[in-house]
Amino acid sequence: xxxxxxxxxxxxxxxxxxxxxxxxxxxxxxxxxxxxxxxxxxxxxxxxxxxxxxxxxxxxxxxxxxxxxxxxxxxxxxxxxxxxxxxxxxxxxxxxxxxxxxxxxxxxxxxxxxxxxxxxxxxxxxxxxx
Numbered sequence: 268x269x270x271x272x273x274x275x276x277x278x279x280x281x282x283x284x285x286x287x288x289x290x291x292x293x294x295x296x297x298x299x300x301x302x303x304x305x306x307x308x309x310x311x312x313x314x315x316x317x318x319x320x321x322x323x324x325x326x327x328x329x330x331x332x333x334x335x336x337x338x339x340x341x342x343x344x345x346x347x348x349x350x351x352x353x354x355x356x357x358x359x360x361x362x363x364x365x366x367x368x369x370x371x372x373x374x375x376x377x378x379x380x381x382x383x384x385x386x387x388x389x390x391x392x393x394x395x396x397x
Contacts, residue, residue: 273361281397300366302377367385
């Protein structure tokens, strides 16, 4: 059974940092797409950062480029999101998700829509005050 468990959220002042963790179990961790999404209230869940755990490929939302870094620890089956220089607009519930790698010819692809991810964690709240 696939399980994703996020941790590391909290409250910080603007300019501060947090590191989110997502512990994964129940599947072959190093050959999937994994992503961090965030959601504010009833708004649409948006992709923050994306990683192909079977390669070095990553991608980020424009709003977090240069401030957030997604990484993985294969030995610990854990995905991380290092968030620096946090802004009040980063306040949201953050979710970890996993989905299959897609193949386009011989190229691996991870897509960035919520429908491409079939397992989700319970979320961890991040609150940034000004």
